[in-house]
Amino acid sequence: MDNKPLTPQEVADILKISKSTVYDLMKRRELNSYRVGKKLRVDMADVEKYKNKTKDPTSPSGSSETIKIPSSAAYEDHYFINNTFIISGQDVILDILCRYLNRHTAGIRALRSYEGSYNAVYALYQGEVQAATAHMWDGKTGAYNVPYIERMLPGTPAVIIRLASRMQGFYVARDNPKNIRGWNDLIRPDITLVNREKGSGTRILLDEHLRKMGISGKSIKGYAKEHQSHIAVASSVARGEADCGIGNEKACLQVQGIDFIPIQKEQYDMILKKEDMNQPAVDAIFSILRSDDFKLELQGMGGYDLTELGKIIAET
Structure with missing residues (x-):
């Protein structure tokens, strides 16, 4: 028998099951596996052994429920x-x-x-x-x-x-020199925004308010400049790279040189x-x-x- 090593996907194809099920079988020790570097491999002989074992009605069915291993x-x-x-x-x-x-x-x-x-x-x-x-x-x-x-x-x-519930709001320079108070201020030509990445809750909050106001993000200076966290946005404002950012109040407490303008309580x-x-x-x-x-x-x-x-x- 050709005892070549198989990837989890190849095992799934042979057994006509999903790759997540293959991972689950490995986890329950019903299907032998081993590592080659960081990758999991299964010998063809062990796949045949598993198939033969499951044909036996006296063979134990496995184990109790376990949390599924990610399939990606x-x-x-x-x-x-x-x-x-x-x-x-x-x-x-x-x-x-x-x-x-x-x-x-x-x-x-x-x-x-x-x-x-x-x-x-x-x-x-x-x-x-x-x-x-x-x-x-x-x-x-x-x-x-x-x-x-x-x-x-x-x-x-x-x-x-x-x-938890948290307060969302604007990060602005200490003492709010640009007098930023609400969403409409973001379209002012003298205001530069620093944004959050697409898919973040904060970005969704901004985009939903802009949609309700009929405003395109492209009309806001700095809209395309993105950071991956509240802290990064607050720090950008503190360094003077932007006049305004959006995030939760807690992050503001961790960055010196900025003030927080509360806008909306979030869940x-x-x-x-x-x-x-x-x-x-x-x-x-x-x-x-x-x-x-x-x-x-x-x-x-x-x-x-x-x-x-x-x-x-x-x-x-």
């Missing part, structure tokens, strides 16, 4: 034997949550994917992460997140959990697939979010309204 090829290098749970989002709340998860008795290995709201939810839909976070404002309804989740997860029941939520709600990692997340220790640590940082922390605010 980009995540092949992040395959772990232990329970792995990937959370996508950019707020420091998630760094703290992952620290608590990694110490939890459930034995979860928590990883981070640093994506903006839109890309995080899309990765959840694609099965590349197990949890996404978002703060996407819908200008038609005035609601956060739920309208987007309903559109972006078609046919996928989801649960939306409140993490920052976590999105999970309903099919995963009984997973050990999800149980651990709810336990942590609703614990006094976690809430007190966030309160000590400031900048968050934690009144509804851990509350299920919608199901789609």
Whole structure:
């Protein structure tokens, strides 16, 4: 028999199953695998062995439910034997949550994917992460997140959990020398904006307000200049590279030389697939979010309204 090494995709093609199922079989040790550098490989002999084993009605069926391994090829290098749970989002709340998860008795290995709201939810839909976070404002309804989740997860029941409420606003130079007060000021010829990247909740907020006002982003000086975080935007304003940026109040507290003009209170939520709600990692997340220790640590940082922390605010 030709015992050539196979990629997970080649195994999936042979067995007529999805690549994510191949990863799941590897994780449960039902299909032997090994690494060549950072890549996973399977010998053809082990594929035949697996096929023959499953023909035996007395063969054990496998194991208890496990969290699915991401199916995207980009995540092949992040395959772990232990329970792995990937959370996508950019707020420091998630760094703290992952620290608590990694110490939890459930034995979860928590990883981070640093994506903006839109890309995080899309990765959840694609099965590349197990949890996404978002703060996407819908200008038609005035609601956060739920309208987007309903559109972006078609046919996928989801649960939306409140993490925090935060104040969004303008970052301006100390004492606001350009007297920037509202959205209309952004179209003034003497104002230079520094923007967030496409897909971030802050960029969606700006674009939705511009749409409602009938204003093209191209008419705003600096609209095309993008940064990947609130801190980077605030720092750009502090250095005088722009007159105004948009972000949350917490980041403003971390950068010297700027003021914050509050504009709108936003909701920052976590999105999970309903099919995963009984997973050990999800149980651990709810336990942590609703614990006094976690809430007190966030309160000590400031900048968050934690009144509804851990509350299920919608199901789609």
